[in-house]
């Protein structure tokens with residue numbers, strides 16, 4: 296059996312190889328560290344083997360002046376941070392976990408807390424990719440070289456070809472610490488204002504909201520903002536190594552009912568005792584709080600969970616966000632703190648997720664009514680012109696995806712050019728794009 300981060304397992308196996316160039320000749324799909332929640336890294340039913348890239352993690356070149364780096368697609372962000380952070384370099388865009396590979400970051404065109412200033416990792420920062428196409432041909436592509444292949448690959452969830460190497464520039468950072476500000480906010484309208492205000496002052500901004508609170512406190516939560524601390528602020532403080540705990544077992548499903556979720560969210564909100572807290576934060580705790588507990592996905596038990604992440608376009612306004620949260624709450628979409636972000640401009644990746652507006656991401660334990668809940672949320676999202684994030688999705692229906700994705704025809708045209716027989720495919724592409732299993 297093989298599963299994504301949501302633990303929704305399907306029959307299949309992973310074949311690991313250090314030699315991507317050779318192993319990718321026959322592969323139907325590549326997979327990195329399996330941190331996409333749903334079925335994008337899972338093989339189609341009729342071809343249960345997926346090529347695992349994580350052993351192919353060599354750094355091919357690094358320029359100490361410019362920070363330009365070329366590495367194999369299986370290199371993890373954890374390893375990059377281990378090697379480069381203390382030496383004063385960091386990636387231009389990081390997702391909320393460092394247990395991802397470069398190939399996965401490109402395929403999902405990941406965004407981070409700095410999306411409003413830096414856009415997405417693949418389409419806004421990658422300078423070149425070495426790829427193997429379905430035909431077997433090896434090609435180089437980038438923003439100027441084979442741009443159609445490049446823009447379809449960034450955000451294309453592995454369907455255009457196998458990424459073998461990734462080239463981009465690391466950024467110089469003044470110290471390895473984050474100067475952060477974190478604030479408690481009482482309701483959704485103030486939250487949206489505070490996100491705007493913080494985004495104008497800080498490169499990194501994210502919020503955690505309690506989507507079970509109702510009335511005037513609906514959408515209350517904690518807003519986190521930060522920037523790299525200057526060398527003076529850090530004052531030579533060494534970065535301690537992060538110690539992680541491991542979640543020991545699958546929890547039974549009753550443990551995740553509405554009362555426990557409500558109690559957790561309330562405690563988290565009030566734990567933030569002061570209205571405003573400022574200080575230096577370890578980058579692991581600022582960027583990757585969920586990585587502190589390894590295997591935390593076991594918390595959702597044997598049935599697993601899905602993450603529903605959508606972006607509600609700016610045009611829908613605060614009213615759109617409020618309606619969405621009300622709908623969620625009325626349908627019983629209990630979730631531990633949901634993540635809220637203010638997204639910046641759309642990137643050039645044909646299927647890149649972000650869109651100017653508000654992104655909301657919430658974990659939903661799988662129950663008998665999960666499909667109905669996702670359908671209802673998607674129907675509301677379509678009326679507002681929003682879209683979901685493929686890297687998280689496991690339940691969206693093909694018709695809903697088509698309705699929320701006007702860019703789909705362009706993506707399918709690129710795919711028809713580079714893989715006319717649709718040889719490269721996934722469980723997700725079978726579900727959403729009608730590929731053969």
Ligand SMILES: Cc1cc2nc3c(=O)[nH]c(=O)nc-3n(C[C@H](O)[C@H](O)[C@H](O)COP(=O)(O)OP(=O)(O)OC[C@H]3O[C@@H](n4cnc5c(N)ncnc54)[C@H](O)[C@@H]3O)c2cc1C
Pocket residue numbers: 300324325326327328329330331332335336348368369389390391392394395396397398399400402403404405406407408451452453454456457458459585586686687721
């Ligand atoms: C706790 C947590 C927090 C997260 N936070 C964020 C966030 O803030 N922002 C964000 O954007 N995402 C976020 N994610 C999602 C995550 O960044 C993406 O799903 C990412 O793609 C996972 O990388 P991976 O290496 O694990 O890829 P996998 O999950 O293994 O694969 C993901 C996709 O990439 C494709 N792929 C992988 N390697 C290759 C390759 N070499 N060539 C071609 N295709 C390939 C796979 O086929 C699949 O379609 C988060 C995930 C978790 C678990």
